[in-house]
Amino acid sequence: MSAWQIVAAEAPRFFTYWNMLFLGQAVLNTLIASVLGCGLGYAMGFVLAVLRLPQVMPVAAVRAVAILWVEAFRRIPFLVLLLLVFFSTQALRMEAPLWAVAVASVAIRMSALAAENIRAGLDSVRPQQWEAALTMNLRPLAALFRIVLPQSWRVILPPSIVHVLSMVKETSLVSQIGFIELTFAAKMLTQRGFSAILTYGTALVMYFLVSWLLASLARAAGKKLTARPIVLTP
Amino acid sequence: MVLQYGQVLHYLPDFLWGAGLSLWIAALAFAGGLLIGLAGAAVLTYAGPWARWPVIAYVRFFTYTPQLVQIFFLFFALPEFGIILPPIAAVLIGMTLNAGAYLTEIERAGFDSVPGAELDAAETLGFSRVQTIWHVIAPHVVRTLYPSLSNHYIIMTLGTSMAAIFGVEELTARALNANAISFRSVEIFSITAGIYILLTIIASFLLWGVGRWLFRIRARVF
Numbered sequence: 436m437s438a439w440q441i442v443a444a445e446a447p448r449f450f451t452y453w454n455m456l457f458l459g460q461a462v463l464n465t466l467i468a469s470v471l472g473c474g475l476g477y478a479m480g481f482v483l484a485v486l487r488l489p490q491v492m493p494v495a496a497v498r499a500v501a502i503l504w505v506e507a508f509r510r511i512p513f514l515v516l517l518l519l520v521f522f523s524t525q526a527l528r529m530e531a532p533l534w535a536v537a538v539a540s541v542a543i544r545m546s547a548l549a550a551e552n553i554r555a556g557l558d559s560v561r562p563q564q565w566e567a568a569l570t571m572n573l574r575p576l577a578a579l580f581r582i583v584l585p586q587s588w589r590v591i592l593p594p595s596i597v598h599v600l601s602m603v604k605e606t607s608l609v610s611q612i613g614f615i616e617l618t619f620a621a622k623m624l625t626q627r628g629f630s631a632i633l634t635y636g637t638a639l640v641m642y643f644l645v646s647w648l649l650a651s652l653a654r655a656a657g658k659k660l661t662a663r664p665i666v667l668t669p
Numbered sequence: 670m671v672l673q674y675g676q677v678l679h680y681l682p683d684f685l686w687g688a689g690l691s692l693w694i695a696a697l698a699f700a701g702g703l704l705i706g707l708a709g710a711a712v713l714t715y716a717g718p719w720a721r722w723p724v725i726a727y728v729r730f731f732t733y734t735p736q737l738v739q740i741f742f743l744f745f746a747l748p749e750f751g752i753i754l755p756p757i758a759a760v761l762i763g764m765t766l767n768a769g770a771y772l773t774e775i776e777r778a779g780f781d782s783v784p785g786a787e788l789d790a791a792e793t794l795g796f797s798r799v800q801t802i803w804h805v806i807a808p809h810v811v812r813t814l815y816p817s818l819s820n821h822y823i824i825m826t827l828g829t830s831m832a833a834i835f836g837v838e839e840l841t842a843r844a845l846n847a848n849a850i851s852f853r854s855v856e857i858f859s860i861t862a863g864i865y866i867l868l869t870i871i872a873s874f875l876l877w878g879v880g881r882w883l884f885r886i887r888a889r890v891f
Binding site: 511527 | 730742746828834866
């Protein structure tokens with residue numbers, strides 16, 4: 436039988452309610468890992484970006500540590516970071532569930548990317564705004580939250596949606612530690628005997644749909660907030 | 670937990686050979702992607718709508734789906750069509766096609782960066798075709814593309830780590846092997862992470878230097 440005949444013969448057995456439910460839950464897991472991880476990562480990244488500001492953090496050593504964290508973690512491949520987090524939690528006897536390892540890895544990687552993005556946003560505000568605010572005797576954090584941050588949202592927001600998109604794709608690597616997200620689900624169905632064309636093909640289509648949704652969102656946000664084009668990152 | 674780096678240091682030469690293979694994979698896939706990107710960007714800029722939509726579909730498909738699943742598809746689904754790829758070929762083809770999609774988008778910006786008025790001016794001044802390309806087009810294209818191409822090259826170097834999943838003996842795969850033998854996981858993967866950090870910092874520095882002295886570009890690389 437040719438490949439297409441195999442696919443045609445297996446399709447009714449593959450596209451059943453239960454298989455689709457299984458894949459749907461897997462998509463949900465992918466989204467949970469990437470969205471939750473990105474949320475946590477952005478919170479961490481925000482702290483890191485603020486700690487790098489000389490206006491807010493007067494201690495040079497702390498600024499250096501924040502820079503080192505960002506520079507180190509954006510240069511580690513996600514797979515290696517994932518394995519490092521996975522084995523570190525084991526070595527520390529933390530008994531962390533797999534989803535927590537996945538979310539933590541995404542969060543650590545995201546914190547470095549987010550810190551760069553937020554820094555770009557804060558840099559886009561003119562330095563005179565800082566000077567004026569500090570001259571008016573505002574506390575540095577008040578100047579940040581009341582004056583600088585409101586002006587930098589439009590630079591920060593569109594790339595952050597793109598970051599979620601790139602994390603949806605990168606979480607496919609989480610399949611390597613056994614967390615049942617979309618790629619691992621496709622692998623399980625392949626091992627149950629379905630044709631790899633069907634299983635991985637369906638996974639690709641599902642990834643495409645999720646990414647397409649997020650990319651449209653990013654494009655809409657970009658059009659509304661800035662004139663800058665949206666650049667996708669792998 | 671006690672970290673014992675002394676027990677895993679003898680893997681270091683092995684890891685560095687693996688890192689060499691990682692760099693090769695990245696370089697080959699990047700070179701292939703550059704050519705695909707050039708063709709794709711040329712079609713998107715100059716061709717009619719009928720030639721454009723397959724290129725747009727290609728770019729969308731490869732940028733919206735994970736590289737890992739694309740290579741899984743090449744590796745596990747193509748045998749059903751009678752095409753059996755060795756792991757290194759599947760990884761290289763997958764990464765090249767993926768890079769081609771991203772580089773199409775990047776290189777299109779280079780085509781767009783040449784102002785039409787300057788081309789008209791060059792023609793008015795009687796520039797030959799070679800002179801136009803060398804003095805008018807090249808400076809714009811290089812200045813626009815160099816920083817983003819350098820960034821993408823470094824991102825691809827990091828992306829080669831997923832070749833380990835298919836059994837290609839590059840840095841991450843060697844780390845996984847060493848981990849299976851010695852069980853000193855945290856030590857091994859922190860060393861691996863350190864090698865990747867060092868590699869990309871060296872690459873950033875070299876690319877920044879080349880851009881600075883050859884093309885007078887001040888942009889930061891990665």
